Amino acid sequence: MIEKGFAYVVYGTQLRHYNELVGSISSLLLHNPSAKVVVLAEMADFFSETEQVKVVKLDDTLKSEWLGESNYHFRLKLSGLRHILEKYVKTAIFLDTDTLVKKSIMHYFDEISTNQSVLHKLEGHLSKKRFSRQYENVLEQTFSHPVHGTYHISKIDPMYNSGFIGIDQSHLEMFEPVLWLMEEISQRITFHTAEQFALGLFLQKKGNVLTAGDSTVYHYWHKKPRIFIHEELKRVITRYSVQELLESPHLSKDIKARRPFSRWLKDKTQ
Secondary structure (H helix, E strand, C coil), rough: EEEEEEEEECCCCCCCHHHHHHHHHHHHHCCCCCCCCCCCCCCCCCHCCCCCCEEEECCCHHHHHCCCCCCCCHHHHHHHHHHHEEEHHEEEEEECCCCCCCCCHHHHHCCCCEEEEEEEEEECCCHHHHHHHHHCCCCEEEEEEECCEECCCCCCEEEEEEEEEEEEEHHHHHHHHHHHHHHHHHHCCCCCCCCHHHHHHHHHCCCCEECCCCCCEECCCCCCHHHHHHHHHHHHHHCHHHHHHCCHHHHHHHHCCCCCCCHHHHHHHH
């Protein structure tokens, strides 16, 4: 079992998510050359393992077990991270596939403990207008479970972005209540953020939450920047190959993360 490792979970068969994954890992290894990576992937044969990257198959049995009767696919993200912590990595930094690493982040492993975790950033609290609108059917509601306890959702509760998650095996006991609460919330809102809200809420209750911030990773989930980077990833993977990008991370320097001004202007006016 790896003492300190990076974790990715990718499911489904959409090629763009796997291209994202390769770009993210390559940028990670560029800035963190000693990093060890565990990838849980449905299309595990998309690439071969390297000395630093271990690939684990996400099969239909696991998917079915983790989803149950739910259609909230973010259950696979957190269940996958739990699986990696249980079997492969003692202290993990999870990254969403749509992240490009901008600098060394190895030091965050030393910040993770029973009483401290790391998330990407604090986006605000539920009192923020856009969150209070999204969570209007949840605010001031109380959710109770015979095992997991009782939780009252209020405007002072935080909304963290979970594109970066730093936790260790001492957090394993948290996953079941997080999965339960996020399922309850997801049924009452029309946005996808129940996973990151529930995770951030429980991590904050457990201890201190540090944030890595945008200067550490570029999380390009906004539509038009994402489209541009998908084009870039396709171009770079065509020019080199998936395996070359994993084995020679310096090639990821060829990925243009930011749109040139002419492209930004074109996107802005469309």
